[in-house]
Amino acid sequence: MEKVCLIGAGSTKYGKLEDSITDIALQASVDAIESAGIGPKEIQAGYISNVFGIADKQVHLGPVIMSNLGIPEVPSLSIESACGSGSVSFREAYANVAAGFYDVVLATGVEKVTHTGTEWTTTYFSYCSDFFYEGGAGASFPGLFASMARAYLSEFKATEEDLAMVAVKNHDNGLLNPKAHLRKKITIDDVMKSAVVASPLKLYDCCPFSDGASAVILCSEKFAKAHTKNYVEVIGSGRGGSPAALQGRDHITTIPSTRIAAQAAYKMAGISPKDVDFAEVHDCFTIAELVDTEDLGFFEKGKAVEAVREGRTKLNGDISINPSGGLKSKGHPIGATGIGQVAEVFDQLTGKAGDRTVKDAQIGLTHNFGATGASCAVHIFKSV
Amino acid sequence: MEKVCLIGAGSTKYGKLEDSITDIALQASVDAIESAGIGPKEIQAGYISNVFGIADKQVHLGPVIMSNLGIPEVPSLSIESACGSGSVSFREAYANVAAGFYDVVLATGVEKVTHTGTEWTTTYFSYCSDFFYEGGAGASFPGLFASMARAYLSEFKATEEDLAMVAVKNHDNGLLNPKAHLRKKITIDDVMKSAVVASPLKLYDCCPFSDGASAVILCSEKFAKAHTKNYVEVIGSGRGGSPAALQGRDHITTIPSTRIAAQAAYKMAGISPKDVDFAEVHDCFTIAELVDTEDLGFFEKGKAVEAVREGRTKLNGDISINPSGGLKSKGHPIGATGIGQVAEVFDQLTGKAGDRTVKDAQIGLTHNFGATGASCAVHIFKSV
Numbered sequence: 001m002e003k004v005c006l007i008g009a010g011s012t013k014y015g016k017l018e019d020s021i022t023d024i025a026l027q028a029s030v031d032a033i034e035s036a037g038i039g040p041k042e043i044q045a046g047y048i049s050n051v052f053g054i055a056d057k058q059v060h061l062g063p064v065i066m067s068n069l070g071i072p073e074v075p076s077l078s079i080e081s082a083c084g085s086g087s088v089s090f091r092e093a094y095a096n097v098a099a100g101f102y103d104v105v106l107a108t109g110v111e112k113v114t115h116t117g118t119e120w121t122t123t124y125f126s127y128c129s130d131f132f133y134e135g136g137a138g139a140s141f142p143g144l145f146a147s148m149a150r151a152y153l154s155e156f157k158a159t160e161e162d163l164a165m166v167a168v169k170n171h172d173n174g175l176l177n178p179k180a181h182l183r184k185k186i187t188i189d190d191v192m193k194s195a196v197v198a199s200p201l202k203l204y205d206c207c208p209f210s211d212g213a214s215a216v217i218l219c220s221e222k223f224a225k226a227h228t229k230n231y232v233e234v235i236g237s238g239r240g241g242s243p244a245a246l247q248g249r250d251h252i253t254t255i256p257s258t259r260i261a262a263q264a265a266y267k268m269a270g271i272s273p274k275d276v277d278f279a280e281v282h283d284c285f286t287i288a289e290l291v292d293t294e295d296l297g298f299f300e301k302g303k304a305v306e307a308v309r310e311g312r313t314k315l316n317g318d319i320s321i322n323p324s325g326g327l328k329s330k331g332h333p334i335g336a337t338g339i340g341q342v343a344e345v346f347d348q349l350t351g352k353a354g355d356r357t358v359k360d361a362q363i364g365l366t367h368n369f370g371a372t373g374a375s376c377a378v379h380i381f382k383s384v
Numbered sequence: 385m386e387k388v389c390l391i392g393a394g395s396t397k398y399g400k401l402e403d404s405i406t407d408i409a410l411q412a413s414v415d416a417i418e419s420a421g422i423g424p425k426e427i428q429a430g431y432i433s434n435v436f437g438i439a440d441k442q443v444h445l446g447p448v449i450m451s452n453l454g455i456p457e458v459p460s461l462s463i464e465s466a467c468g469s470g471s472v473s474f475r476e477a478y479a480n481v482a483a484g485f486y487d488v489v490l491a492t493g494v495e496k497v498t499h500t501g502t503e504w505t506t507t508y509f510s511y512c513s514d515f516f517y518e519g520g521a522g523a524s525f526p527g528l529f530a531s532m533a534r535a536y537l538s539e540f541k542a543t544e545e546d547l548a549m550v551a552v553k554n555h556d557n558g559l560l561n562p563k564a565h566l567r568k569k570i571t572i573d574d575v576m577k578s579a580v581v582a583s584p585l586k587l588y589d590c591c592p593f594s595d596g597a598s599a600v601i602l603c604s605e606k607f608a609k610a611h612t613k614n615y616v617e618v619i620g621s622g623r624g625g626s627p628a629a630l631q632g633r634d635h636i637t638t639i640p641s642t643r644i645a646a647q648a649a650y651k652m653a654g655i656s657p658k659d660v661d662f663a664e665v666h667d668c669f670t671i672a673e674l675v676d677t678e679d680l681g682f683f684e685k686g687k688a689v690e691a692v693r694e695g696r697t698k699l700n701g702d703i704s705i706n707p708s709g710g711l712k713s714k715g716h717p718i719g720a721t722g723i724g725q726v727a728e729v730f731d732q733l734t735g736k737a738g739d740r741t742v743k744d745a746q747i748g749l750t751h752n753f754g755a756t757g758a759s760c761a762v763h764i765f766k767s768v
Contacts, residue, residue, distance in 0.1 A: 001483070022516065045623075053511065054438060057520065060466035060512040063628040063758030067514070072632065073644055075623035076759065077472045080462040082444035088461045092476055099385070099483030127437065128444040130451070132406065136441065239429075239459035244447040248456065260457055374447030375460065 004097045005224035006232040006381070007217050008036025009343035014212035014331030015181040021056035021112040024213040025065050028336075029108045032215035032343075033069075037227060040069045043217075044102040046076030049089035049109040050335035052124055053078070056112045065108060082128035082370030083284060085109065086214070086338020087377035093218050094237050094379070103220050109339035110213035121209050125334075128371050130245035142206060142285070144246050144372050146198035149287035152253045153200060156302035158290075160200045164191035165308050166286040167204050167328055173315055174325025176356035181210045181331025205286040210331030214340035229384075232349045235363075236271070236380030238264025244374040253302075255373030258295035262367070265378040266297070273297030276380070277361035278320035278348065280341035282369045283328050289313075292367055293321060296378070320358045323348065338368035342379065349383040388481045389608035390616040390765070391601050392420025393727035398596035398715030399565040405440035405496035408597040409449050412720075413492045416599035416727075417453075421611060424453045427601075428486040430460030433473035433493040434719035436508055437462070440496045449492060466512035466754030467668060469493065470598070470722020471761035477602050478621050478763070487604050493723035494597035505593050509718075512755050514629035526590060526669070528630050528756050530582035533671035536637045537584060540686035542674075544584050548575035549692050550670040551588050551712055557699055558709025560740035565594045565715030589670040594715030598724035613768075616733045619747075620655070620764030622648025628758040637686075639757030642679035646751070649762040650681070657681030660764070661745035662704035662732065664725035666753045667712050676751055677705060680762070704742045707732065722752035726763065733767040 010031020012024045019027070025048070033040055046062050053059040062076025079089035086109035093107040113121050126135030134144060152158060168188055174180035186204060194203035224231040240260025243249050249256065266272060273296060281296065283289035290304040298319055299307050307313050313321040324330045324344040327337060345364035347353045358364075362383050369376040394415020396408045403411070409432070417424055430446050437443040446460025463473035470493035477491040497505050510519030518528060536542060552572055558564035570588060578587035608615040624644025627633050633640065650656060657680060665680065667673035674688040682703055683691050691697050697705040708714045708728040711721060729748035731737045742748075746767050753760040 020516070051443065052438075054436075054508065057511050058515045059435065059464060060628075060754050060758065062465065063625055063755070064514050064516075066625050067628040067632060067758075071625075072627040072758075073625050073640060075625050075641075075645075075761075076465075077476070078464040080443060080464060081446065081460075092461070095483060095485055096479055099479060099485075101479055101483075124438060127441050130448050131442045132404070132448075241447055241450050241455075241457050241459050243456040244444075244451040248451060256457060257459075261459075370444055371447070374444065374451075374456075377459075 001098050002100055003221035004094050004218055004234040005221050006346045007219055007224050007228055008032045009216045009346035010035055011179055011214040011340055011343050012212050013179045014210045014333055016114045017211040021053060021058050021110055022064050025061060025108050025110040026068050028213035028215040029065060029069060029106060032217050036217040040071050042104050043071060043074055043106045045105045046074060047089045047093040047105060047107040048076060048078045049085035049339060050078050050111060051080050051082060051085055052113055055116050081375045083334045084338060084368045084370030084375045084377060085335045087366060087368035090338060090342055090379060091237055091239055091377050094234055097218050097220060103223050105218050106215060107218060107339055108215040109336035111333035111335040112211045114209055114211050133245040133247060142198040142201055145285040145287055146201045148252045149200050152287055155253055156305060158305040161188055162305045162308060163205055163286040164188045166289045167191050169314055170283060170322050170326040170328040173323050173356055174329025177325045177330055180325040180329050181208055182329045201285055207284050207327040207332040210333040212331060212333035212336050214336045214343045216339060216342050216346060230350045231384055232346050233382045233384055234379060235382045236265035236269030238262060239377045241375055242373050246372050253291060255291060255295050257369060257373050257376035258292060261376045261378040262296050265380050269380040275363055276319060276365045277363050278323055278358040279365040279367060280322055280324060280344050281367040283322060283326040284332060296367055315356060316359055323356050323358050341366040341368055345381045349381060385482050386484055387605035388478050388602055388618040389605050390730045391603055391608050391612055392416045393600045393730035394419055395563055395598040395724055395727050396596050397563045398594045398717055400498045401595040405437060405442050405494055406448050408496060409445060409492050409494040410452050412597035412599040413449060413453060413490060416601050420601040424455050426488050427455060427458055427490045429489045430458060431473045431477040431489060431491040432460060432462045433469035433723060434462050434495060435464050435466060435469055436497055439500050465759045467718045468722060468752045468754030468759045468761060469719045471750060471752035474722060474726055475621055475623055475761050478618055481602050481604060487607050489602050490599060491602060491723055492599040493720035495717035495719040496595045498593055498595050517629040517631060526582040526585055529669040529671055530585045532636045533584050536671055539637055540689060542689040545572055546689045546692060547589055547670040548572045550673045551575050553698055554667060554706050554710040554712040557707050557740055558713025561709045561714055564709040564713050565592055566713045585669055591668050591711035591716040594717040596715060596717035596720050598720045598727045600723060600726050600730060614734045615768055616730050617766045617768055618763060619766045620649035620653030622646060623761045625759055626757050630756050637675060639675055639679050641753060641757050641760035642676060645760045645762040646680050649764050653764045659747055660703060660749045661747050662707055662742040663749040663751060664706055664708055664728050665751040667706060667710040668716060680751055699740060700743055707740050707742050725750040725752055729765045733765060
């Protein structure tokens with residue numbers, strides 16, 4: 001098995017974008033290619049992650065992107081795994097390079113939905129749930145995560161203010177990220193006073209609908225070494241699944257797929273959670289970050305809330321969680337999110353993260369799931 | 385690199401189906417699992433191919449399928465590459481087993497669109513083209529393939545009756561396939577008298593919109609040998625791309641991605657086109673089968689039409705093309721088609737193809753593309 005490395009990354013700003021889905025995918029792809037210091041013709045395959053290309057009237061995105069990059073003959077495909085599409089696509093790109101099928105590949109994630117309006121988006125996003133049991137029964141994602149939040153608050157004596165602290169922290173980080181969607185300082189009071197979306201979750205507990213694209217270049221270690229000294233190594237990769245509908249799970253304050261994926265990734269990397277310097281985790285709602293950081297083994301069950309209260313997950317705390325601002329502040333263009341996390345890790349570990357740099361970081365982790373965690377992938381990276 | 389084998393295959397009937405997208409995906413998956421003589425718990429990953437899950441309000445199909453199979457913890461993902469989704473997904477499943485990431489995987493393709501009506505389907509399918517240049521400019525797929533047909537007829541002195549012979553042959557084969565969508569004997573006269581869709585293509589030159597699901601079980605050679613004597617080996621796999629929009633190509637009587645994918649697959653298999661006993665090729669329109677069989681190297685450029693006139697591509701002719709009935713008669717549930725082709729090869733090479741058996745066949749090939757061939761995958765299989 002070949003060692004797989006990252007040599008480049010790029011992203012558009014996340015937010016409400018005017019350009020087409022193809023254009024923003026290309027902007028991120030070109031950024032990544034230029035960041036890697038290679039030419040498009042060195043790319044041997046394209047892995048695209050996207051969920052609702054139909055919103056901008058373009059599915060089958062791979063050939064369109066490859067053609068516009070001037071490499072129409074290069075094979076490509078689109079991968080969908082709901083909000084976890086990016087990390088799952090990254091995993092396929094990783095696997096193909098690790099196996100030696102390709103030497104250099106482009107992984108681009110993209111989503112363009114804000115122009116469709118909230119009703120379209122909420123309705124179509126609900127098709128990512130187990131629609132027979134969930135979306136079709138009226139349970140949209142805010143409602144499902146609200147159920148998880150209610151159970152967590154009850155089981156672990158946490159408060160709505162605790163949830164709010166996650167949002168405040170991630171907005172603080174996002175303020176330092178020029179490409180973040182919601183660059184706005186907020187207070188606990190702001191969160192508490194924001195409109196109730198699905199009790200106990202309020203508007204500021206929820207990530208936004210975002211447009212955006214991110215891209216990274218993966219390659220063999222041999223190729224990386226020949227091209228640059230400033231690259232990042234993929235040292236762990238794991239995937240897992242959970243019962244698709246929340247009602248099929250024994251507990252709803254933990255996500256099985258995260259645990260399965262993380263265990264596999266830690267095992268491959270030969271590290272334990274305490275070795276991780278920072279992590280980009282799937283905080284689609286504030287409650288998710290608490291659950292994630294426990295399932296990833298950073299904290300014991302029910303203890304993430306203490307860590308947040310004590311500021312231990314802040315930028316340059318014990319473990320920096322979501323230095324980019326996370327889905328909450330950086331934004332959540334669903335097909336792009338998992339790739340954007342990897343781009344953040346690349347920037348962090350190659351000295352390109354500016355004001356939000358996690359000091360002396362050597363190991364970064366990405367965690368990205370689909371729906372309420374029905375699918376999940378975890379990746380671990382190391383600076384060289 | 386591990387040898388990869390097929391040990392099971394299953395399909396629903398193709399056509400207008402009443403059950404949900406999840407249900408038909410499960411029916412094919414369970415068929416494949418039972419055909420392999422294994423239990424669901426032996427499956428380590430699920431590769432789902434689908435394009436328009438939104439039509440039946442369910443994307444993120446993988447976890448729903450895995451959960452209903454009783455293996456929710458098993459990772460899964462969805463792959464989209466327009467009408468070529470199935471073969472591209474099969475390629476990823478193949479690559480992961482070949483690399484040793486998994487020992488046994490399920491590849492299920494599914495589509496459910498007929499309930500949405502022709503207007504929805506035609507509109508959404510056009511999103512698979514390079515929409516900026518094609519769909520958005522009014523060029524739907526019948527129109528694009530009509531351009532190819534017009535060029536072919538002109539360049540190679542072929543006639544509309546020649547195209548019709550492809551349809552007649554594939555309907556003859558489909559009559560022998562209990563799961564085919566259009567099981568109807570037709571004549572050249574029937575084709576010629578059918579409504580013009582996009583001249584020179586008439587209704588009977590076009591494949592139908594179909595619902596349907598197909599599934600296959602891939603595994604390592606070691607696993608296959610331990611479980612059965614009646615399995616099939618994957619000996620070649622190739623992928624390629626073409627300029628996404630037809631206008632970007634130098635010639636429109638050939639599809640570059642087919643040539644690239646086929647060359648890679650033949651090279652890996654160590655065989656030449658003349659070694660292939662039968663092929664399931666992408667005949668979304670009659671013209672496509674002529675172009676495909678030339679690009680695959682079965683006939684020289686412009687000579688496929690002679691082969692069809694002489695009946696050499698009929699069942700048990702020189703090379704049996706589309707013994708299943710092809711997209712034209714068997715049907716074209718777009719996400720399922722590429723997997724259905726593999727299922728047909730499995731049935732042919734394991735003695736399960738009944739009346740449509742290609743006699744003494746040892747090597748079968750599948751060819752499946754997206755849009756007008758912007759993406760393509762070719763796979764080659766051998767009986768053991």
